[in-house]
Amino acid sequence: MYKRDASAFPWNSLVSGYAELGLYEDAIALYFQMEEEGVEPDMYTFPRVLKACGGLGLIQVGEEVHRHVVRSGFANDGFVLNALVDMYAKCGDIVKARKVFDKITFRDSVSWNAMLTGYVRHGLLVEALDIFGQMLQEEYEPDSVAISTMLTSLSSLKPALQIHAWVLRQGFEWNLSIANSLIGVYSNRGKLDRARWLFKHMPERDVVSWNSIISAHSRLPEVLTFFEQMEDAGTVPDSITFVSMLSACAHLGLVKDGQRLYSMMRGKYRINPVMEHYACMVNLYGRAGLIKEAYAVIVETMEFEAGPTVWGALLYACLLHRNVDIGEIAAEKLFELEPDNELNFELLMNIYSNVGRLEDVERVRMMMVERGLDS
Structure with a gap:
């Protein structure tokens, strides 16, 4: 050979x-x-x-x-x-x-970064931060991918600020992956001003940058403006972009905008919807009280079997708008898909309770007891 x-x-x-x-x-x-x-x-x-x-x-x-x-x-x-x-x-x-x-x-920079990346990959953030601090003392340069991953994994703002300060001192702030991660960190901590400042001053942006800033504004009307700017900049939206946009429209009650974006996704950008997109559309119609339209998405539009996220969005909408008939259908599907999820039983009980059907409330409670779910 x-x-x-x-x-x-x-x-x-x-x-x-x-x-x-x-x-x-x-x-x-x-x-x-x-x-x-x-x-x-x-x-x-x-x-x-x-x-x-x-x-x-x-x-x-x-x-x-x-x-x-x-x-x-x-x-x-x-x-x-x-x-x-x-x-x-x-x-x-x-x-x-x-x-x-x-x-x-x-040890050299390869040694340190191998250990840093290993800790980050395994979610051992305390150990990762300790290695990061030692690297700075030894004047070794942490890997940008490890820094980005560490930033997105942090649950506290304080270490993120410390890392950002180091990034600034080293002149790495505009490294694309690090800048994208910082936008996500500040957005998740409610520091939208900082996230917007970073995004505005980035010398280059990719689809991750746009997705990060769009996700940061998913509860604010400005999200539509950012999407328009993304298109104007020539950045092609991806599947994640449309999940964020459709979710934003659902929470903001923008049904027509959600319909337009869904059509654009399938038509202009040739993106086939996945489970998350369908869940967003069910949520879009459901929150607006269009329960029949939400149900029609599942039974008439979906090309594969709906999962728990889709049926769960429909069940929650039925609770919001007191729709017992479709709520029962959604609940039964969820009982099959997630037989041990107490929340589904509780949602159906609340639907019955809201319309005064107390015998059905007790019936569902007994179902939970039989399945060992009643705590």
Whole structure:
């Protein structure tokens, strides 16, 4: 299959090529063939193979390669150790990743970012912030993707402000992914002025930027203006854009605008609706009291079976507008789809209660008892 060679050089070229192209299975297969041929991997082979293991999530193979690393005398090689940290983090063993990281005598930006990204990926934000702080003390530059992901995962504004301050000092504020994340952070914390300022001053914007600012204004009439500006700027809306826009129209009671946007999505932009779009349309009609139209979306328009989000939107609309007949239909569907969801039973009980059908309230309550849902 491959020409035999006593040195690892030609093999490394092939392994590296496969790994860089994302052909991870081929890279790993070639690594095992090297072993069969008696060709010893070197400091260049191991990182590529470990990258392939991380890409496929093959931790057992990665552990075997790790043992081979130790046997071959590369257990202290910085490039190999960086690759091991990355592999363990991607494969889900963040504890082993940290153990390897702690063994690295001379860490570089790759080491730090591998550990930072691993913590962020696993939602360990306290640990990620700790690593981030250490990186700043050591004057290493955190990876922009890791920073963006960390920003969007934060539940508190204070660390986000600290990260933003560092971004400003480094001159990275207009990195596209970081700026988009900052817009999301400030929007989610109700700091719309800051979000708008960032958006206005961005030197470049992509569809994520527009989606972020549109989502930030999903409860405000200005959302329509931002959508128009998005089109005027030549940015093509995507499926996420229309979920945000249709949801905004539903909450703002803009039925005609919602209908227009839905038609535009399907016609002008050739986007086929998914479950979230249908749920938004049901919500749009339902909140406006157009219960029959909302029900018609499900039974006449949808090209696949409606899920809990769609039927749930209809049931909630029936509660708002005291529609018992369609509410019962929606509830029965939800009882099949989510037999253990107490909220659906409670919504139907409230619908009955609002119209004085107390016997039906008791009947649904007994259903909950029988299913072990009555707390």
